[in-house]
Amino acid sequence: MSSFYEELEKRGEELGMAREEMALYAAKRQGEFTVEDYRRLPDEVRAELIDGELIYMEAPGYTHQELIMELSVELVNYIRANKGACRVVQSPLDVQLDCDDRTMVQPDLIVICDEKKIVRKGIYGAPDLCIEILSPSTRKKDCTLKVQKYMNAGVREYWIVDPDKKAVITYRFEGEDIPGISMYTFQDKVPVGIFEGSLEIDFQEILGRLRFC
Structure with a gap:
């Protein structure tokens, strides 16, 4: 069982x-x-x-949720300052990733720039950016299965944020036969690829505000 x-x-x-x-x-x-x-x-x-x-899926811990909040603020502030049309949404939100009846995921944080994909029950199709905050129960799924699922579905960019190792892995799928993979630490500024790097999220600054539990 x-x-x-x-x-x-x-x-x-x-x-x-x-x-x-x-x-x-x-x-x-x-x-x-x-x-x-x-x-x-x-x-x-x-x-x-x-x-x-x-x-x-087990309920997330405190640091997990605080990281989602910090990243949401950075993304929302940038989009509003630049009068962008993209929207930032936190989990729980149903994302019918493949537009079929076999897959429904709940990424920790998404950026969606195509409003036609926003439906009453959630998102129908691939978000532009998906971010997953690793926890012990989701590590294997987020680092293996979801990389392939997000790439195949047409997600433009995928971040894996690891609070235990204080690391960030970014995948850029857009326009690439092989994903562009970059690795960062919580001492770095991480560029957001869907915004062509015009937004860099300062993880060292975020780290200074986090409480680890």
Whole structure:
């Protein structure tokens, strides 16, 4: 039984799920789940759907959330100062990445510049920039599976921010047969590729404001 099933079984009664509802999930194998199955989950169960597999997500920690807030402020301030049309949105927000019924992800932070992709339930299509803040439960997924998924879906740029190692890895997919990969530390200024480097986020300055827990 996968960690997703274990969590659902453990918390099902606590969340008021009927045994019949839980049985619907137990009847399917990983790889067979759809967006409809994903949307039936109780609000209290955080999960992502990737290629038909439901993946349980633990609640993030304090430093994780503070980093999201810091990066959001930097991005929003830049866009507003330059009268840009892009929007910055934090998780939880459903992103139907491949516009199919087999994948629904919740990146920690996105920048979306095509308003036609904004729908009532979230985002339909690939954001321009996705940022994931690593945690122990998401490290493998964010560093391997999501790199390929975001590249194939048409995400222009992907950042992996590692608060434990105080490192940032950026992937630029736009116009590249092979992704452009750059590595930084929390002592560096990291250029935002979708803005052609006109915005650099000073991680050393952010580091000075963070509280690590």
